[in-house]
Amino acid sequence: MAEREVVFRVHRYRPESDRGPTYQDYRVPIRDDTVVLDALNHIKDTLDPTLTFRWSCRMGICGSCGMNVNGTPVLTCGVFVKDLRGGVVTVDPMANFPVLKDLVVEFDDFMRKLQGVKPFLIRKEDAPLSAGEYRQTPEQVEAYRQQSMCINCMLCYSACPVYSRTDHFLGPAASAIAYRYIKDSRDEGADERLGRISTKTGIWECTFVGECSVVCPKDVDPAAAIQSLKVLASMRHMRRILMPKSASR
């Protein structure tokens, strides 16, 4: 395989010494099978050990290595350098999050919002362990399977223009996960979750740009999930206004 050199323009930010972000160029030898993450690791191993970024599995499962490459949020382990257009590859940290250092961002806001939608089965009455598992048919699994593939890589938050302009938005992944549990036949927490997503920091800011679903590496469809949630939350709201008695049950 032919080797060639590609210039990587990498976002640098050292909070102890820098007043703002800068870019640093590195020349990296590239083969046809080099992914962006390989190039970053080459920089760290041989050119500049101070470069900081997150990664773990190298195979699109852990969701740690998300970055903006040429402005588009991607998992860097899944993007071949040979497929990128233009002479220079620009690597930025994911957009819409505070930058801790170089390419590392802080997710605390997402983590708080994820906890808010209670990403676990809610049962009114827990069955005893001796009763065994909560069983489902293949159709019942299929109802939420796509939305359950999220690996919390946060690319959708990086792509979302609404999340970029307001904190009052639950965001794509947390919404998709909320919808995933609402559609789960074993779960009994739909009303609770719909209440959470109907708050000021819920889903109402979403304008269905749809970019979250475009960038998702796992083919989750947060954009569609949010619209479905809006319909459900809106219907629930109308029910509570028109029939307060039956809704409070």
Add this chain to the structure above:
Amino acid sequence: MLPWKRPAGWWLRNPRYFLFQMREVGGVFAALYALVLLWQLREFSQGELAYATFLAFMGTPGMFVVNAVMFAFVLVHAITWFALIGKAQPVQLTKEPIPWQKAFAGNLVAWVGISVVVLYLIFGGL
């Protein structure tokens, strides 16, 4: 800490963001034309002369261009709406979920049918 803020004008950076804004503007044109309809009803209630003046104004070449632009944007709104509503299906009507492309095609067919019905029932036929 380096907080990140997307500057206004972001919708020009990516063709998909631009299409999104065109879709949103299309919806606003629907409201604009609703105001035109309201105005038309008002002039109608004022009597034959006022209504004729309104029609004469709407018939000027300038207003025809404005109307054509509104029509084009409302078409963008309608077609994108037909594509979008197939993607959000909180209540599954059929055993298998309908792929959005199929829902889109169905919506287009329904749209043509409804348009013909409206033409006959509301506007008095062809």
Add this chain to the structure above:
Amino acid sequence: MGVPREPWNPGHEIVRLEAVAKEAEREVVLEPMVWGLFSLGGFITAFLLPVTIFFLSLAVPLGLWPAERIGYGAFAARFPDLLVRLFFLVVIGGGLFHGMHRLRHILLDAGLTRADTLWAVLCYGVAVFGTLAAVYYTFLEPTFGWSLPFL
């Protein structure tokens, strides 16, 4: 909660504590309603508005129909029909609630987020007022002969 504790279920206590914790934020009242109306208006305008614009504003200048098709006589002949009046009311109300909601979000997307309350009052105000005016022109004025000096 009175949920019987199982002898071995790591993480269970934490999850339960979280589940019981009262959500501090209050549910919003306005947003689900305006979104519902926006959504309904989206259906109405998508299906009904193109043919309306085409018939009332484009077909005659394009020479497809004679001008009397949209003249006062033709309009007066069709307008007493309850269905016709309902059609105009629904299209105007739907278009306003749909478009004004989108206008508000366009303004927010453009970065004008500080004035959100102002945009909301203006946009939904126009929608509510326009819909009330449409009720007046489609049903109150022709049915009861009410006339309001400012409309």
